[in-house]
Amino acid sequence: xxxxxxxxxxxxxxxxxxxxxxxxxxxxxxxxxxxxxxxxxxxxxxxxxxxxxxxxxxxxxxxxxxxxxxxxxxxxxxxxxxxxxxxxxxxxxxxxxxxxxxxxxxxxxxxxxxxxxxxxxxxxxxxxxxxxxxxxxxxxxxxxxxxxxxxxxxxxxxxxxxxxxxxxxxxxxxxxxxxxxxxxxxxxxxxxxxxxxxxxxxxxxxxxxxxxxxxxxxxxxxxxxxxxxxxxxxxxxxxxxxxxxxxxxxxxxxxxxxxxxxxxxxxxxxxxxxxxxxxxxxxxxxxxxxxxxxxxxxxxxxxx
Numbered sequence: 001x002x003x004x005x006x007x008x009x010x011x012x013x014x015x016x017x018x019x020x021x022x023x024x025x026x027x028x029x030x031x032x033x034x035x036x037x038x039x040x041x042x043x044x045x046x047x048x049x050x051x052x053x054x055x056x057x058x059x060x061x062x063x064x065x066x067x068x069x070x071x072x073x074x075x076x077x078x079x080x081x082x083x084x085x086x087x088x089x090x091x092x093x094x095x096x097x098x099x100x101x102x103x104x105x106x107x108x109x110x111x112x113x114x115x116x117x118x119x120x121x122x123x124x125x126x127x128x129x130x131x132x133x134x135x136x137x138x139x140x141x142x143x144x145x146x147x148x149x150x151x152x153x154x155x156x157x158x159x160x161x162x163x164x165x166x167x168x169x170x171x172x173x174x175x176x177x178x179x180x181x182x183x184x185x186x187x188x189x190x191x192x193x194x195x196x197x198x199x200x201x202x203x204x205x206x207x208x209x210x211x212x213x214x215x216x217x218x219x220x221x222x223x224x225x226x227x228x229x230x231x232x233x234x235x236x237x238x239x240x241x242x243x244x245x246x247x248x249x250x251x252x253x254x255x256x257x258x259x260x261x262x263x264x265x266x267x268x269x270x271x272x273x274x275x276x277x278x279x280x281x282x283x284x285x286x287x288x289x290x291x292x293x294x295x296x297x298x299x300x301x302x303x304x
Contacts, residue, residue, distance in 0.1 A: 001036040001038070001303045002303075003033070003303050004034045004107045005032070006032045006107050006110075006297070007030070008102060009028065009141055010025070010029070010094040010099065010138070011024070011137035012024045012137075012253060012259060014093075014133075014220075014251065014254065015218070016220050017194075017202055017218065019195065019220065019222060021199075022143070022202075023133045023137025024137065024143050024160070025144075025292040025293070026289045026292055027289035030084065030087065030088050030099050030100065031084070031086075032062055032083070032084050033081075033083040034066075034082050034107045036078060037080060037081060038079065040078070041079050042077060042082070044057055044060055044084070045084065047083075058077075060084075062082060062104040062107075063104060065101035065128065066080075066107060069124065072116075075112070089257075092253075093252035094253065094257065095131070095134040095253060098134035098135055098138060101125055101128050102121075102125045102138050119155075122135050122153040123152040126148050138296070139295050140155070140295045141295025141296075142158070143158040143159070143291070144156065145158060159207045160207060160291055161208060161209030162209075162290070163209060164266055164289075165261065165291070166246070166262065166266050167257055167287045168237070169252075169284060170257075170277045170282045171282065171283040175231075175256050178230045179226070182229075182230065187221075191221040195222055201213060202218060211262065214247060214248040227254060230255075231255060231256050232277075232280055232282055237276040237277060238258075240272045241258075244265060244268050244269050245262045245263070246260040267288065270286035270288060
């Protein structure tokens with residue numbers, strides 16, 4: 001019996017002005033263990049963050065990713081034990097569903113001798129999720145940039161400084177529904193140019209660890225203005241973070257989690273941000289994590 005273990009990091013995309021093109025992998029992970037069975041039963045077990053949040057069986061995103069690979073190979077899904085231990089909190093802007101899908105694709109590909117290249121696997125993931133940036137970042141780790149083209153996914157790994165990151169996530173009921181239609185279909189040209197002009201300098205800031213420069217370059221005018229209005233006390237949270245040493249604060253993906261960059265005093269920054277939310281009656285959680293530069297980690301074995 002073949003057995004595969006996959007570990008994948010969370011991915012923060014839409015970093016400041018790097019919309020749908022730049023991603024940063026962070027030190028929160030999901031671990032998937034898949035072992036063949038001698039029968040045709042698919043058994044899925046979950047633990048960790050929001051273990052009951054996702055449907056089991058063929059509707060789980062891990063199995064969805066696996067199924068797409070099996071379909072391309074014209075194989076039926078074999079009997080499998082799938083164990084998922086997830087430490088990436090969902091619905092906060094940390095790309096957990098994409099991590100699940102990518103894990104399933106990588107696992108299925110590995111079980112059958114890796115017939116698909118990394119680029120082909122990423123293209124499958126992007127087709128399923130619609131988020132090339134998330135798929136590339138969770139697979140490669142570190143800082144990435146990517147685009148979907150007629151030829152498939154084009155991507156590059158970029159150098160990144162060894163940053164320590166503060167994440168603060170408020171609990172906001174129905175946040176996803178509130179922001180789904182918040183971003184307009186058309187935006188002013190000046191706002192688009194504002195974002196485009198800042199993106200190269202943002203990448204340079206992340207490469208060198210120049211957090212002052214990062215703070216000047218994360219001011220997104222395309223998505224953030226329409227999303228942060230649905231995060232109560234957003235401006236005050238950003239202000240107290242900066243008063244306590246944060247050089248840059250921006251949304252993680254679509255939010256509502258916030259990312260703060262600082263050279264020091266990370267625990268203090270996390271604490272005051274959480275308190276600023278809780279002062280308004282909003283529960284919040286925090287994490288202090290490194291950049292994950294490994295991306296997907298695969299171990300495989302033959303048992304029995």
